[in-house]
């Protein structure tokens with residue numbers, strides 16, 4: 001069974017609605033390590049050896065965060081800057097992350113229809129996430145499309161719970177599945193699951 005590391009980054013988790021529901025549903029799944037970066041590093045001083053050891057021990061890495069200004073909250077970026085070192089994560093001797101699976105799990109205030117050339121946000125979510133995609137590529141990881149919960153302000157609690165079940169089902173699938181070939185072909189990982197799973 002694949003081991004899953006969720007690197008969670010939310011600067012105001014205490015006032016979260018969407019992520020509170022998602023996290024509550026997935027954090028205790030067997031084989032999942034839920035790692036809350038803001039809880040662990042409120043001073044932004046990341047323990048690089050600890051983070052590298054965690055990465056070593058897992059097969060699937062999830063960058064889980066709310067979308068803030070079309071990107072991730074700052075501690076997530078700090079984590080990338082500090083942990084993904086030359087000749088460890090990338091570079092001629094940088095093979096530590098080779099073949100691991102990686103993707104973003106995001107929540108966004110804007111709904112899906114606003115993220116296109118005709119919409120307010122001009123670009124798709126996948127386009128905004130390109131720096132993550134290329135970081136994963138450079139580190140030899142297999143990057144999958146995002147799991148996304150969008151239009152969060154309009155979602156009812158029941159809808160959020162359905163998304164949480166969907167996230168749990170995705171994690172179960174990733175734990176079991178040997179090949180993630182089909183996963184790359186969709187715009188969102190949500191699309192490979194039926195809403196209302198579980």
Ligand SMILES: Cc1cc2nc3c(=O)[nH]c(=O)nc-3n(C[C@H](O)[C@H](O)[C@H](O)COP(=O)(O)O)c2cc1C
Nearest residue numbers: 016017018019066067068069070107108109110152
């Ligand atoms: C500083 C800040 C920046 C944000 N930037 C975006 C953004 O670029 N795009 C978007 O769709 N929503 C944006 N939002 C809305 C958040 O993504 C949304 O409130 C969050 O995902 C909801 O999850 P939560 O209830 O767990 O906080 C932003 C919110 C904050 C506070």
